[in-house]
Amino acid sequence: MKDIPHTLTTGGLPASRKVYHPGTLHELRVPMREIDLNGEEPLTVYDSSGPYTDPAARIDIARGLPETRGGWLQARGDVQEYTGRTVTDADNGFANGARLTPAFPQPRAVLRATDDRAVTQLGYARAGIVTPEMEFAAIRENEGRLAAHTRDGDPMGATLPDLVTPEFVRDEIAAGRAIIPANINHRELEPMVIGRNFKVKINANIGNSAVTSSMEEEVEKMVWAIRWGADTVMDLSTGRNIHNIRDWIIRNAPVPIGTVPLYQALEKVGGIAEDLTWEIFRDTLIEQAEQGVDYFTIHAGVRLHMIPMTARRVTGIVSRGGSIMAKWCLHHHRESFLYEHFSEICDICRKYDVSFSLGDGLRPGCIADANDEAQFAELHTLGELTKIAWARDCQVMIEGPGHVAMHKIKANMDEQLKHCDEAPFYTLGPLTTDIAPGYDHITSAIGAAMIGWFGTAMLCYVTPKEHLGLPDRDDVKTGVITYKIAAHAADLAKGHPGAQRRDDAISRARFEFRWEDQFNIGLDPDTARDMHDETMPADAHKVAHFCSMCGPKFCSMKISHDIRAEAEKREGMDRMAAKFREGGELYVPEPSE
């Protein structure tokens, strides 16, 4: 594979160093990012970008990332190697010859649970085992903190400990309130935890291009999204080569990879929804589980009797998976095979520890359809399915809307908490208005920040191109940064201990005119620096005690410094005057009269 040009974006962000924190219970190297500051201790922040931002890492996508989890799995002794399913032409959308993306070149073991052993993180948590995955995720959550920080927020029912311990992660997973998506066949993973009592996470969607693209290009989409902070990535590819491309992505992914297996199953029946069968779907689940997909979106909540509830909607069914299943149900006039075979799906997920992301196939597609009968009927079914999955030790999160005006957002969270027993909520936005195509990252960031505060554990990003076309590189970055903002605003509002550290650090830098620190602490140092340099490009201005916005005469920060200096001077004089008066009393008083 020498002929693959190396086109990945690598190297650290400005002024940043990759550091690795050790484990206490397990031998771990947990990656964090340290941002160097001028005159302050370096700031440690969460880092989902993987080895790509470590200059010391050897990156070769044809080898994939190191299988860090290999030893952990072996040590548990409950998995077995076996000969996986044979890849068929249909798996790759019947691509062949020059149009076929090459298979990932390294041979690798395919694992599954031995007998009916529960090899899921939920299974271990229930058995009281603190896995390396749990400790890894716990260490990341503290962002290098060793002590509690400012507590200021309204947790809205969340329970946020001062410091996240591995045992706390175990507890949360055992209770079903959190998941660590970690397929035993994705051994390249850097584990992370999704739950209401942890930092709010974000997901970025990627998909293959219509024109044949190279493996590097497909891997780069994932690398680019995690560079800016995506915590998980969903591969929503369709059409040709999806099996092989998925392999390349997972082998090079330090973050959990999610998919919607229904998309691939539909490809296998030539795009005819009615022709889908349980057997084809089941085979697709096994195919993807063997590859290492960490979570599956399963639209098992769309039931036959709910479909008429969407008839009077303004925009009908807008979930692709939901509409495919609705069409199937209506055509055959029978219950969805996903619902009927849900226990069997659980058996497969249990064998590989694929987490469920129970899809909201009936989510609203516009403001008018929000919180309607169809949406909540499905949510209640997702609650039932959660219990079935939990009974089989499967990890579960629940997908949520979509398009919801602000006053209806809280009800979504409340209903989800109530009916799904606090299983993590994973929402798309929601968009708070539909009147701004081209700006739906913003219409949805408003809703995302709010629902994140209310308790949503992971926010699925929306890019500026939503409803209009496929996002390009810039759109993906804008979407990720926008959602990092929403997630962080939610952490601040919940009072996540330590969340405010980064705000305080940037505020101090701002007040002290440390421009470079301001840029580097920010979510997107490059853009901040470029914007600043447009009007004040010279290096001298990077240390100027004012900026182009107000100029020196009007700079409130500069005046604030003057005020402080003046106040201190005055205070000094007052102190001296007081001392003098004090002293006066100590000495012999002047004779009166």
Place this chain on the structure above:
Amino acid sequence: MKDIPHTLTTGGLPASRKVYHPGTLHELRVPMREIDLNGEEPLTVYDSSGPYTDPAARIDIARGLPETRGGWLQARGDVQEYTGRTVTDADNGFANGARLTPAFPQPRAVLRATDDRAVTQLGYARAGIVTPEMEFAAIRENEGRLAAHTRDGDPMGATLPDLVTPEFVRDEIAAGRAIIPANINHRELEPMVIGRNFKVKINANIGNSAVTSSMEEEVEKMVWAIRWGADTVMDLSTGRNIHNIRDWIIRNAPVPIGTVPLYQALEKVGGIAEDLTWEIFRDTLIEQAEQGVDYFTIHAGVRLHMIPMTARRVTGIVSRGGSIMAKWCLHHHRESFLYEHFSEICDICRKYDVSFSLGDGLRPGCIADANDEAQFAELHTLGELTKIAWARDCQVMIEGPGHVAMHKIKANMDEQLKHCDEAPFYTLGPLTTDIAPGYDHITSAIGAAMIGWFGTAMLCYVTPKEHLGLPDRDDVKTGVITYKIAAHAADLAKGHPGAQRRDDAISRARFEFRWEDQFNIGLDPDTARDMHDETMPADAHKVAHFCSMCGPKFCSMKISHDIRAEAEKREGMDRMAAKFREGGELYVPEPSE
């Protein structure tokens, strides 16, 4: 002035027509925008863009806009023409020769109240008079609706009538809950109302360039901001030529213009805050009132005893006006002249109907400083000042923060409502996190949407360049569109009757694959169309029943239509079957046994 090149952006938005609605009580031409749709009635929307988007209007910035209000003022018979103050060199920052921007060339009358007559909208409202300004503003609020529409929302204490009548506007103004900023010397104005029980408004800030720019360029900044939806514009210019540039702007502004007179006063004393005097400030107020400034930001709430409260803040005082006054107070160690002379300021504002925008000089400049002692102490003082202004029939709104994490936003609104007796709140954002320089339009849109829902009447925009540099044309547009999103999301959440019309119209267009309608109903048709065309440029694709995002096989909307067709077919069969059974009963039953 023939040599002034015509460089303004004029012409309507795509598929849009300017229409004028008549008054009932007064002879009025209230401008609205009608968007033509395919197969639906045109959609009428609020239009703040003025004559610039009317192809029939004759635009000549050297003549200014028509003085529509001239007749209204004459009819009231309570104002007198007089010889205004003489413009001095200091008014223009001592610009001269080639560096002096020419004065506005048309002679015009300067008006003030006769004797002590209350010529303010509040004065009229209290006297039971429904002015043309009130009727004008009322008609706009209904956006062409003649009937109530969907009521769905949580008004959070707001009282939103099904239709806004001129009498309702009068009531709200009389109660101090709303203002119509409308200086009697700004007769070119298209009046609009700011209040919690009306549509949420947005303000855009503009300022002169450091390098000498032409009058067209300065006017164009305002024209550009209102084209995208700014309801008011604040001219925050400093330095040279500000008097003359302000004249050009006001003479060509259909929207209220706000200023911070302190900035100009500071210029007159060479930028030395300590050298400011009440006399210089007073003279500046009269200068700007005679020009027609519609609202003044006055930082009279910053009192001497509050300054030490900012000493332990992370970012001190970040309001320019606040820091200037704090410096003055500290230097002289005496109470602010704005506070001490507040009654006299009211007398000036009363004479011209300049509305107050009571400035929040002690607003927080970072997450850590939000809702602190200094901020709320000042807010309480603003409440006192409100009562003083109201006693003199002056219209008042109150400025608010700033930088506030989500969980502290509601308290800002609650405190403001409580201490300022429901005078309209006018907030800057607030930014919900500080960690994203370059994206502060987004960090603040989250807070703006929320506080708008909670009751804020006007939102001051923030552009992507906030904290980094001066916004360019694209930044201004991005800021305005972002804030239109926040304001509209707030209207939807409050349940503003009619707000959802536009969302529903775009949702129907989306479901019916009317791409052109989707673009044109949106806040930024150009950007939406460009984004769509990047991946599906051909005209044929503008009528395609799918798009580039999912393709035809995966298009949920297309499948939804198939489902509906199938459901209808099935329903048709069921109906026929039912009829057959029914018919069977009407005929002779088969003999049983």
